[in-house]
Amino acid sequence: MNHEATNPFKRLVKLAARAFYDDISTKGDNQPKTGRSDNRGLVVVVLDALTRRQWAREEDLAKELKLHSKQLRRTLRFLEEEKMVSRDHRKETAKGAKMYNAAIAATTDGQQNGKEHEEKIKLHTHSYCCLDYAQIYDVVRYRIHRLRKKIKDELEDKNTVQEYICPNCGKRYNALDALRLVSMDDEDFHCESCNAALVAESDKLAAQDIGDGDDNARRRRREKLKDMLQKMEIQLKPLTEQLNRVKDLPVPEYRGLQAWEAQASASARATHDDANGSDSFKSAQGQGFGGTPMPYFGETKVEVSIYGLEPKEEDAKSNNASTPMKVLPPWMIKQGMVLTSEQRGEVKQEMKMEGSSTKTEILDDKKSSDEYLKAYYAAVYKMQQERAVQSQQESSNAENVNNGDSSTSNRVVGMKSKRQDDDGDDDVDWEEVPTAGNATENFKVNDLNVQAAASDIDEDDVDWEEG
Amino acid sequence: MFFHIVLERNMQLHPRHFGPHLRDKLVAKLMRDVEGTCSGRHGFVVAITGVEDIGKGLIREGTGFVTFPVKYQCVVFRPFKGEILEAVVTMVNKMGFFAEAGPVQIFVSNHLIPDDMEFQSGDMPNYTTSDGSVKIQRDSEVRLKIIGTRVDATEIFCIGTIKDDFLGVINDPGAAA
Numbered sequence A: 001m002n003h004e005a006t007n008p009f010k011r012l013v014k015l016a017a018r019a020f021y022d023d024i025s026t027k028g029d030n031q032p033k034t035g036r037s038d039n040r041g042l043v044v045v046v047l048d049a050l051t052r053r054q055w056a057r058e059e060d061l062a063k064e065l066k067l068h069s070k071q072l073r074r075t076l077r078f079l080e081e082e083k084m085v086s087r088d089h090r091k092e093t094a095k096g097a098k099m100y101n102a103a104i105a106a107t108t109d110g111q112q113n114g115k116e117h118e119e120k121i122k123l124h125t126h127s128y129c130c131l132d133y134a135q136i137y138d139v140v141r142y143r144i145h146r147l148r149k150k151i152k153d154e155l156e157d158k159n160t161v162q163e164y165i166c167p168n169c170g171k172r173y174n175a176l177d178a179l180r181l182v183s184m185d186d187e188d189f190h191c192e193s194c195n196a197a198l199v200a201e202s203d204k205l206a207a208q209d210i211g212d213g214d215d216n217a218r219r220r221r222r223e224k225l226k227d228m229l230q231k232m233e234i235q236l237k238p239l240t241e242q243l244n245r246v247k248d249l250p251v252p253e254y255r256g257l258q259a260w261e262a263q264a265s266a267s268a269r270a271t272h273d274d275a276n277g278s279d280s281f282k283s284a285q286g287q288g289f290g291g292t293p294m295p296y297f298g299e300t301k302v303e304v305s306i307y308g309l310e311p312k313e314e315d316a317k318s319n320n321a322s323t324p325m326k327v328l329p330p331w332m333i334k335q336g337m338v339l340t341s342e343q344r345g346e347v348k349q350e351m352k353m354e355g356s357s358t359k360t361e362i363l364d365d366k367k368s369s370d371e372y373l374k375a376y377y378a379a380v381y382k383m384q385q386e387r388a389v390q391s392q393q394e395s396s397n398a399e400n401v402n403n404g405d406s407s408t409s410n411r412v413v414g415m416k417s418k419r420q421d422d423d424g425d426d427d428v429d430w431e432e433v434p435t436a437g438n439a440t441e442n443f444k445v446n447d448l449n450v451q452a453a454a455s456d457i458d459e460d461d462v463d464w465e466e467g
Numbered sequence B: 001m002f003f004h005i006v007l008e009r010n011m012q013l014h015p016r017h018f019g020p021h022l023r024d025k026l027v028a029k030l031m032r033d034v035e036g037t038c039s040g041r042h043g044f045v046v047a048i049t050g051v052e053d054i055g056k057g058l059i060r061e062g063t064g065f066v067t068f069p070v071k072y073q074c075v076v077f078r079p080f081k082g083e084i085l086e087a088v089v090t091m092v093n094k095m096g097f098f099a100e101a102g103p104v105q106i107f108v109s110n111h112l113i114p115d116d117m118e119f120q121s122g123d124m125p126n127y128t129t130s131d132g133s134v135k136i137q138r139d140s141e142v143r144l145k146i147i148g149t150r151v152d153a154t155e156i157f158c159i160g161t162i163k164d165d166f167l168g169v170i171n172d173p174g175a176a177a
């Protein structure tokens, strides 16, 4: 579900990275421009890495990308200015670090690694970063709009300052000099030095000897501009197509760091209780690469499909005797007893209903978990309502639970997603783990005049000191 | 664009003004000196709205004049590139037309006037569409967009365009500011 929702946005980021940031190098001003310090393409690598994460701690990211943290920070600051990335900084206590680790564990493989954990409990400022997909969508559209507008305006001579030439002495003026050039005697502009009537630069009839060459240059320039516009449209086509594709999709949102953490850890606890969850935990442990914990690496995410939100899953569950899921009433009762006291305490504290997780089901697929978080919270609410209904039903009919709200129509779909869950996890996980840089696909948009794009953006900055 | 800002100025006051009305004299002189002037940095000072602080006067050696540092609030008008303004046409020629928006002069060159408007010379030079429905001449009111500013220390001059959506003659006289 969220796979489809996030992936087009990830692709959008990857395309935009290649179109606009391919040959951007983020360099300190004091660094010499030697070949060795040339870090063009770094921005693309960082953006790609971020598509595989949600909120990432910057020092961890640096480690994983094998970058110097300063270098990464510079890149991220650049991306923040470009409105691609949102960042959060905070002074962290041990508790804060724990929170984050719990959250990250929840969104990766559902378990925490103790060693990694302890390493991180330090008392200084940490920075976090995350892609802001909603904003990226707007920024990319705006950027393309400005690119197009700039070239078109230039083609149509819009917003260009008219130049004037003295046919007599060749002195050039422009429209900003107009006030000085106007004379009260007639309606012409006059040269300040020789008082001859000026001609507009494009007016080739009058200023033949001077104007002709210029006019040719002008025509050539127009052709070049047209060419450029055409090339731009072709080269940006994958990007614009992706923008259209993404247009009506819900934007993956990770909100603030705090909110994200709270939700991620809350849902982690819920999944711990899951009877089905233990299976996927085992398979997920394979990710660790023999003791090297890789939180957030690859796209392996946990998704919980919840009874009530997706009746089809529940239906498959309750009708399929071979799965650990059983008909609800006895199972619910069992669950209540099986729960260890700490688990029960946790869950109770978290959402005041220990039975809720009995209906959660883990699909250990390569899916990102933001949608899952949303869905989870929506479902918790729904379940509370449904539990009320169920308890009524239980009193009258202890065996039959699913009569009312779970339809049988989607049964096949539910089964299918189950099977995918079973055979999909191991190989998919391993496949996704490789390094950040080369997980990129060949989205390469041909070279683009990024310089022009960059200068275009701040072209309209008001400048008090201008002129 | 208008701004309400605080500016500072050192005022020199002749000793003959020293007396019970010194402050009033100082403020009156400030208004005379400042209102209507233009600085490249802040734009045109439209009006002084209040005096925040008058510092201790300092007698200048040799002259007897006293210098007071004065802090005052004022409304300034500063045109910006990209800003849309409504202006009154003051002069039309074959190169384009000049217009005024308050204290600011704006020139619109003929290539930034829509292509369907032709220059007509005569007593009342103007730009007119072929069907005569739209006419720009002296005293017409136009809405224009500033595309460039020339800012000197004491002067601001703008060039504008009416070659864009919703720009050009404002037909409804009531709409003109």
Ligand SMILES: [Zn+2]
Binding pocket: A166, A167, A168, A169, A170, A171, A191, A192, A193, A194, A195, A196
């Ligand atoms: Zn000349």
